[in-house]
Amino acid sequence: MNMDTLLEVRNLRKAFSVTSGPLEGKKLRLQAVDGLSFTLAKGETLGVVGESGCGKSTAAKLLMRLFDADEGEALYQGVDLLKLSRRQLRPYRRKIQMVFQDPFSSLNPRMRVGNIIGEALIIHKLAPAGKIRSKVVDLLGTVGLSEEYYDRFPHEFSGGQRQRIGIARALAVQPELIIADEPVSALDVSIQAQIVNLLQDIQDEFGLTYIFISHDLSVIEHISDRVAVMYLGKIVETASSGDLYGRPHHPYTEALLNALPVPRPGATKNRRILTGEVPSPLAPPSGCHFHPRCPYVRDICRTESPLLEEKAAGHLAACHFSREVGRHRASLAKESRKT
């Protein structure tokens, strides 16, 4: 294993059982995370993109051990987090923290801001009782909030401020890895940039590693070193941010990139826009899960599920016809450079 590897996830799986209706009682399996594998190097930011319902948040909660995985390994510096007992897990709770999507539900409405952040210090005995307040005030300062907010309740804050409080809570235990589950999706666009910048600043300051989950490709491109694209519980493509945005090797990635607004009149003309709905994860399509929506679909796609393979240096994709993908886009890019 590479020395720089912080986290290596292998074949992570999780299914939920869903009852079809209140009276029928038929049990269905919803495969939320379906064989997820990736590695994460120390200090990098891995961006995870995908449509809603593709298993991004479930994967995050599996890694945080908030849900129990059905299968798979998550090696954190060689230790499998998924096999640890609660007691053994405790030291790792300090190393891995999470920032949540909805700043309105991620803070306890009955607790004061100071206690919300200070609780992390109490749980891990990181400060004597007398020092907690000054430490929390430091943390508030780090995320750009002033001391006067210490005794306020969460409902007195805006979404952006609440997200800052959530970040301060995660930082309180001095983590190495922060899993940010759609941290800016619930915020206004103007606030999103502030929070993304804040996350980048504290990454530089504390040498953090990020898993940054989002459905917003522009945000992901801005913050990520490497990007993983998820579709129905699987990673379909992963590469460095520059490679992936420059020449996608999976038709789904290509379609997502084409859906990005381009600030150029008439740019929509040659774009291939994704049609159809995300298939229900209760009854995923045979073969390649993407085939019903894929413009490159051939017979083999309907029967054989492609493996995630290296298509170029450091660029993995799960598609039988990855060589055909992205040419279209590359030519578009050339065209736009000309004009």
Add this chain to the structure above:
Amino acid sequence: MNTLDMTQIASSGRAGLWGQIRNNHLALAGAGIVLLMFLFALLAPFTGKDPAAIDISQRLISPCLSYPLGTDDLGRDVFTRILYGARISLLVGFVSVGIATIIGVILGALAGFYGLWVDSIIMRFVDIMLCFPTFFLILAVIAFLEPSIWNIMIIIGLTGWMGVARLVRAEFLSLRERDFVYAAQALGAFDMRIIFRHILPNALSPVLVAATLGVAGAILTESALSFLGIGVQPPTPSWGNMLIVGKQTLGSAWWLSVFPGLAILLTVLGYNLLGEGIRDALDPRLNR
């Protein structure tokens, strides 16, 4: 816009409980009655009469200036006895509801938080308890124990916790999937901290409503038991056992049954109105 709305709702929810009750005339009346009963209980010694002082020469006097609500068959002042009876009723109401609430909150919290077999066992136990006709269960138990006021309170408490347990369980089921609970788990907080610091404080609003309504029920049960002679024992005055005498003299001395009966009616009404007022105030769907 969205942010603004949320903050406004949240702040009105916090400062607003009293504000909303104040605008609800029925709830306000309920609160007034409840307050009045507390005052009665507190001021009972100031009538200057002993609720147990027997004076055969003064028996069955109809309401007049010196005996505002008349006297009973042993010459005791009915007004004084009703005031002292208020103490009993409030004591029974609060202690038994306290017992029921504590049991219900603990069992409901365990069932809702841990789920799986813990939930199954506790909720089946709730179902079993709900199958017993409570009043007859109390009668049967009292037959074995001596009918003291403390036994009454304990029995009413032990048979009244199931509704609270169900409410608390339902709240826990929804709250344990909220992000702030996940955040506490991600920080490595122990279960007890999560249950008592994070979930329970957010689950207490419906419990407050149930407890207020429960006080009314407990007072009613105590009155019924005392009326049947197995509740609060004479000479301790209780509204229920005062009615026994009233029943015997209903034709000749109406005041012996009307006034204790009115006291029960008003108190129960007061708690019910207050409880429903609190429920309306806490229900965001009814926010006008």
